[in-house]
Every structure is written in structure tokens, then in C-alpha cells.
Amino acid sequence: MISSEYTLKKVTNTLPGLEFNCGDDEINEYFHSKMHEDVECGNSMSYMLFLQDNLVGFFTLSNSKLFCLLKGEEKSWSAVLLGQLGVQLEHQRKGYGSLMISLAKKLSYDIRSSSGCRVLILKTYKKYLFEVFYKNKKFHIANKKSTYLDLFYDLNDWPLEEPEVIQKWNLEI
Numbered sequence: 001m002i003s004s005e006y007t008l009k010k011v012t013n014t015l016p017g018l019e020f021n022c023g024d025d026e027i028n029e030y031f032h033s034k035m036h037e038d039v040e041c042g043n044s045m046s047y048m049l050f051l052q053d054n055l056v057g058f059f060t061l062s063n064s065k066l067f068c069l070l071k072g073e074e075k076s077w078s079a080v081l082l083g084q085l086g087v088q089l090e091h092q093r094k095g096y097g098s099l100m101i102s103l104a105k106k107l108s109y110d111i112r113s114s115s116g117c118r119v120l121i122l123k124t125y126k127k128y129l130f131e132v133f134y135k136n137k138k139f140h141i142a143n144k145k146s147t148y149l150d151l152f153y154d155l156n157d158w159p160l161e162e163p164e165v166i167q168k169w170n171l172e173i
């Protein structure tokens with residue numbers, strides 16, 4: 001059950017030395033070793049979700065493009081990339097990953113009004129469980145050929161079927 005006592009904090013150029021373990025070595029490595037560098041040089045923006053003072057998880061957003069074939073014609077759409085997303089092991093399967101995806105959709109939708117972008121994209125491991133999870137979040141498959149699954153969410157669909165809790169969020173910048 002998601003508590004309404006959460007805060008989403010934008011990561012600045014310093015990380016407060018927080019412990020993080022989501023069970024995935026690549027995501028853990030990114031959090032501990034690479035996130036600070038990406039934020040500092042402006043490659044991505046990172047956001048951390050806290051329940052009271054406890055870190056629940058984090059995600060990153062950056063600019064990108066989606067290339068696809070549409071009716072035989074090659075198209076490209078401006079996009080926001082949901083590059084990293086991780087939830088602490090003790091907070092998994094409680095709805096926080098879904099909440100962070102909704103927050104990423106909201107931030108991407110807001111970005112679109114000032115810079116123009118059509119889709120939120122992500123790449124995830126090619127596992128049936130992940131495919132079903134993201135399809136339930138209204139993501140569509142862009143490419144299934146690689147070892148990863150490329151997915152996109154059409155920002156024209158925002159804010160359909162998003163949790164009410166998103167309207168209560170507090171973004172500290």
C-alpha cells in the first residue's frame with residue numbers, strides 16, 4: 001500500500017551517501033557510481049523517492065528520440081528516456097515502481113509543453129514479467145528484436161488512468 005507521506009527529490013550535484021540495493025547489479029552500480037556524474041554534466045536528471053526520510057527508489061530522465069517504421073515510412077519522435085529505475089528490495093511489490101513510472105510520465109508531460117516531445121521511452125530486460133508490467137502501464141512495444149525490450153508511452157494519453165496519489169506529490173527542487 002502506498003503511503004501519501006512521500007517526497008520526490010531532484011538530485012543535485014551532490015549525493016547524500018545513501019545506501020541503495022534493488023537486487024540488480026547494473027542499477028545499483030549506476031546509483032552508487034554513475035548517477036552523480038550524469039547529473040553533474042547534465043546528461044540526465046535523477047529523482048529519488050522518499051517515504052518520510054527513507055529512500056524508496058530512484059529514476060532518471062534524459063532527452064532522446066524514438067525511431068520507428070510507421071506504415072512503411074521511417075519516422076522519428078522527440079522523446080524523454082526513462083533510463084534507470086530502481087526500487088529498494090524492502091519496498092518492492094508495494095506499488096512504488098508504478099508510482100515512479102507515473103511520476104516520470106507526469107514530468108515528461110510537463111516537459112513536453114516547454115520543449116516538445118511526443119513519447120516516454122524505456123528499455124528493459126526481455127522477460128515476460130516486465131513486458132506484462134509495462135503493458136499494464138500503457139506502454140507499447142517499439143522493438144522486440146534485441147536482447148532488451150524497447151517500449152514507449154504516448155504522452156498524448158496522459159493523464160488517463162493514473163493513480164490519484166500523484167496529485168498529492170511534493171517535488172523538492
